[in-house]
Amino acid sequence: MEILITGGAGFLGQQLIRRLLEQGRIELDGKQHPISRIVCFDQGEGATVDPKVANVAGSISDQATVSSLVNRDTGVVVHLAAVVSGTAEADFDLGMRVNLNGTRNLLEACRAVGTVPRVLFSSSIAVFGGDLPELVTDATTPTPQGSYGVQKLIGEQLVQDYTRKGFIDGRAVRVPTVVVRPGAPNGAASGFASGIIREPLAGVEAILPVDPSTEMWVASPRTVVGMFLHALALPGEAWGWNRAINLPGLVASMTEEMAALRKFGGEAAVALVRHQPDEKVLKLVRTWAARFDTSRALSMGFKADADFDSIVKAYIEDNPDAVRIHA
Amino acid sequence: MEILITGGAGFLGQQLIRRLLEQGRIELDGKQHPISRIVCFDQGEGATVDPKVANVAGSISDQATVSSLVNRDTGVVVHLAAVVSGTAEADFDLGMRVNLNGTRNLLEACRAVGTVPRVLFSSSIAVFGGDLPELVTDATTPTPQGSYGVQKLIGEQLVQDYTRKGFIDGRAVRVPTVVVRPGAPNGAASGFASGIIREPLAGVEAILPVDPSTEMWVASPRTVVGMFLHALALPGEAWGWNRAINLPGLVASMTEEMAALRKFGGEAAVALVRHQPDEKVLKLVRTWAARFDTSRALSMGFKADADFDSIVKAYIEDNPDAVRIHA
Numbered sequence: 001m002e003i004l005i006t007g008g009a010g011f012l013g014q015q016l017i018r019r020l021l022e023q024g025r026i027e028l029d030g031k032q033h034p035i036s037r038i039v040c041f042d043q044g045e046g047a048t049v050d051p052k053v054a055n056v057a058g059s060i061s062d063q064a065t066v067s068s069l070v071n072r073d074t075g076v077v078v079h080l081a082a083v084v085s086g087t088a089e090a091d092f093d094l095g096m097r098v099n100l101n102g103t104r105n106l107l108e109a110c111r112a113v114g115t116v117p118r119v120l121f122s123s124s125i126a127v128f129g130g131d132l133p134e135l136v137t138d139a140t141t142p143t144p145q146g147s148y149g150v151q152k153l154i155g156e157q158l159v160q161d162y163t164r165k166g167f168i169d170g171r172a173v174r175v176p177t178v179v180v181r182p183g184a185p186n187g188a189a190s191g192f193a194s195g196i197i198r199e200p201l202a203g204v205e206a207i208l209p210v211d212p213s214t215e216m217w218v219a220s221p222r223t224v225v226g227m228f229l230h231a232l233a234l235p236g237e238a239w240g241w242n243r244a245i246n247l248p249g250l251v252a253s254m255t256e257e258m259a260a261l262r263k264f265g266g267e268a269a270v271a272l273v274r275h276q277p278d279e280k281v282l283k284l285v286r287t288w289a290a291r292f293d294t295s296r297a298l299s300m301g302f303k304a305d306a307d308f309d310s311i312v313k314a315y316i317e318d319n320p321d322a323v324r325i326h327a
Numbered sequence: 328m329e330i331l332i333t334g335g336a337g338f339l340g341q342q343l344i345r346r347l348l349e350q351g352r353i354e355l356d357g358k359q360h361p362i363s364r365i366v367c368f369d370q371g372e373g374a375t376v377d378p379k380v381a382n383v384a385g386s387i388s389d390q391a392t393v394s395s396l397v398n399r400d401t402g403v404v405v406h407l408a409a410v411v412s413g414t415a416e417a418d419f420d421l422g423m424r425v426n427l428n429g430t431r432n433l434l435e436a437c438r439a440v441g442t443v444p445r446v447l448f449s450s451s452i453a454v455f456g457g458d459l460p461e462l463v464t465d466a467t468t469p470t471p472q473g474s475y476g477v478q479k480l481i482g483e484q485l486v487q488d489y490t491r492k493g494f495i496d497g498r499a500v501r502v503p504t505v506v507v508r509p510g511a512p513n514g515a516a517s518g519f520a521s522g523i524i525r526e527p528l529a530g531v532e533a534i535l536p537v538d539p540s541t542e543m544w545v546a547s548p549r550t551v552v553g554m555f556l557h558a559l560a561l562p563g564e565a566w567g568w569n570r571a572i573n574l575p576g577l578v579a580s581m582t583e584e585m586a587a588l589r590k591f592g593g594e595a596a597v598a599l600v601r602h603q604p605d606e607k608v609l610k611l612v613r614t615w616a617a618r619f620d621t622s623r624a625l626s627m628g629f630k631a632d633a634d635f636d637s638i639v640k641a642y643i644e645d646n647p648d649a650v651r652i653h654a
Contacts, residue, residue: 092492130568141468143569150488154481161477165419241457242470 001026001033002073006060006106007081008040009047011182012122015318016078016225017048026076027233028118033075041069042081060102070109070117076232077119077168079106079155085126087187088148099151107158111167119159120232121172123244125217127153129287136289138246138296145287156244163243171231171239176249176292179218179257180315182322189284193218196254197261197312200269203324208254209278215290217249219304220311222318227302238300248294248304250311260312266327328353328360329400333387333433334408335367336374338509339449342645343405343552344375353403354560355445360402368396369408387429397436397444403559404446404495406433412453414514415475426478434485438494446486447559448499450571452544454480456614463616465573465623472614483571490570498558498566503546503576503619506584507642509649516611520545523584524639527599528592530651535581536605542617544576546631547638549645554629565627575621575631577638587639593654 003020005013017038025032038053040046045055058065060081070077081102088095103121110117128136129145144150152174159170181194192209193216199206219227227247239245262270294302305311316323330347332340344365352359365380367373372382385392387408397404408429415422430448437444455463456472471477479501486497508521519536520543526533546554554574566572589597621629632638643650 139468141466144484144488145491145568147488147492150484154484157471157477157481161471161474164472165474241472 001035001075002037002039002071003035003076003078004039004041004069004074005078005080006041006102007079009042009044009055010080012178012221012224013040013042013078013080014046014048015221016228017046017053019225019229021048021050021052027229028076029233029235036073039069060105061097063105063108066102066105067109067112070113072113072115074110074113074115074117077106077110077117078122078228078232079103079119080122082122083148084186084188085146085148086189086191088151089146089189090187092147095147095151099148100154103155103158107162107168111162116166116169118232119168119170120228121155121159121170122228123152123156123172123174124149125174125176125246125289125292127156127174128289132289135291135293136246137293146284160243164241169236170243171234172244173227173231174244174246175224176217176219176247178221178224179216179252179311181221182315182319189281190216190288192281193252193254193257196257196273197315198322200261200272201265201316201323201325203272205272205274208273208275209281210254210285211277212254212258212275214285215251215253216288217290217292218252218311219247219249220314222314223303223305230302234300245297245300246292246294248297248302249292250305250308251291252308256308260308262327263309264312264316264327265325269325269327328362328402329364329366329398330362330403330405331366331368331396331401332405332407333368334406336369336371336382337407339505339548339551340367340369340405340407341373341375342548343555344373344380346552346556348375348377348379354556355403356560356562363400366396387432388424390432390435393429393432394436394439397440399440399442401437401440401442401444404433404437404444405449405555405559406430406446407449409449410475411513411515412473412475413516413518415478416473416516417514419474422474422478426475427481430482430485434489434495438489443493443496445559446495446497447555448482448486448497449555450479450483450499450501451476452501452503452573452616452619454483454501455616459616462618462620463573464620473611487570491568496563497570498561499571500554500558501571501573502551503544503574505548505551506543506545506579506638508548509642509646516608517543517615519608520579520581520584523581523600524588524642525649527588527596528643528650528652530599532599532601535600535602536608537581537612538604539581539585539602541612542578542580543615544617544619545579545638546574546576547641549641550630550632557629561627572624572627573619573621575624575629576619577632577635578618579635583635587635589654590636591639591643591654592652596652596654
């Protein structure tokens with residue numbers, strides 16, 4: 001079976017590819033399918049070198065390029081390619097091109113092969129925003145307050161309709177804020193939640209632009225990758241007609257994050273975090289949901305991280321070269 | 328002030344144009360604005376001949392065509408152009424092209440002029456479907472079960488985001504099933520609710536494909552046009568950040584419709600309705616919502632029809648030539 005991963009060169013894509021190569025197979029509907037090939041598609045070439053991995057560079061907003069990625073052997077598609085929240089807000093046209101047109105191109109390519117590929121769409125809790133209840137449940141109406149969230153919600157609706165029409169077997173997962181995100185800071189407005197762990201552990205100063213009491217709904221990359229595979233493994237009947245779901249996560253305050261940083265990096269690491277409120281970030285963060293009741297996902301077997309310490313521990317294990325300060 | 332009406336040659340567009348010509352002005356934010364020109368855009372030319380009306384024929388899925396319709400004098404845009412439910416379900420690509428690409432083309436054209444035109448988007452209660460509560464409220468999550476509803480929901484989200492970004496001043500109204508729709512039957516799956524009044528009154532047989540106890544959420548064309556004008560008249564502050572709303576309507580069972588038909592057309596008209604269950608229609612109708620709590624719209628001053636008799640009375644007054652049987 002061939003697997004296509006869009007945005008595959010990103011940190012989640014690379015971690016997913018490593019996991020798939022280790023496993024050598026992918027579980028679908030309780031059966032193990034040997035993996036013949038992984039197509040890693042991104043703007044630039046992916047870093048994973050392996051005989052089974054084809055690194056393809058190109059633009060997801062180009063329909064012909066995207067069509068060439070999907071064939072009748074493509075059993076599974078994981079759609080991670082996206083312009084992140086801050087960037088989609090700053091460059092509206094880029095966000096529409098990549099997040100909306102890109103998703104449409106991919107869904108059309110999947111439909112065109114006629115084999116009903118299983119498609120995982122990485123959505124986001126950014127579909128929620130504004131006047132939200134204290135606890136967001138599976139019944140809460142998505143009310144995105146940014147272009148990124150709107151584009152993700154539109155992608156969910158398209159996945160839903162393409163599935164209903166029998167063009168694909170789609171699943172959309174609303175990913176919590178991924179912490180600790182490895183690598184360089186990106187355009188995500190929530191980036192500080194990773195930055196205040198990652199940068200100090202690397203011996204670099206980090207800025208906390210919000211109040212330390214600020215809570216966020218988070219999950220580690222390792223756990224998110226595991227939930228992606230679980231979302232794909234489940235049979236269609238486990239999903240029913242509703243193909244979008246809020247993934248389990250943890251509520252983490254920035255104070256809790258600092259406590260975990262102290263535990264793994266000591267006072268030297270904590271001293272590298274500078275609290276410098278940024279009204280623009282604060283305004284955006286206030287519209288985000290931090291507490292979720294994810295009963296549906298839990299009943300379907302999705303599992304969150306155990307606690308914030310496990311999240312930092314997983315980061316250190318998965319990125320040993322990026323950590324220079326130890327407690 | 329110039330007004331653009333897409334889908335203007337349709338029955339709602341034509342009724343709206345007649346109303347605007349009668350008024351000679353349009354109310355926005357409590358002020359009356361003289362109307363200099365009405366651009367009626369549709370696939371074919373609109374029937375209204377008036378020195379103030381420019382009838383333009385073209386495709387809404389063609390970006391250049393749509394761009395040419397909007398200029399800096401275009402103060403108000405009413406976006407009615409759409410492929411209806413049954414057609415969007417039968418021809419997926421056509422629905423996407425007209426309902427999704429068409430809406431995007433129009434919003435881009437409005438954004439390009441830079442004058443933040445006021446845009447009314449005609450959405451639909453078809454955004455609701457599936458496992459619905461007994462009473463749909465303003466808080467009910469849209470869960471469309473057809474491509475038409477998905478495309479309308481996506482349009483709402485785009486109107487919401489273009490408004491938030493300051494590109495347009497948008498308003499999306501979820502129109503009840505419009506009854507009695509004049510003219511020839513179209514591809515709308517809900518068409519029978521109009522057909523069983525319109526056809527018998529014209530002396531023609533009509534088929535009722537559902538159980539007479541079937542309830543629908545309806546509004547007359549006259550009332551819907553009035554609500555369109557009210558949606559445009561309200562200042563942005565009356566809408567707040569949430570630019571989509573469920574419009575008030577009436578719950579009408581097919582039995583009630585037949586009673587009104589008897590009242591205005593007598594037994595001769597009622598005898599022309601043939602009950603012939605159609606599983607395909609039944610299946611679709613079962614996923615629709617019939618009862619709504621439209622508190623928000625009522626508090627904003629939107630008003631439904633008084634009762635079903637008024638709906639039939641309005642149809643007879645507005646379409647005297649189409650009525651051949653009188654009680």
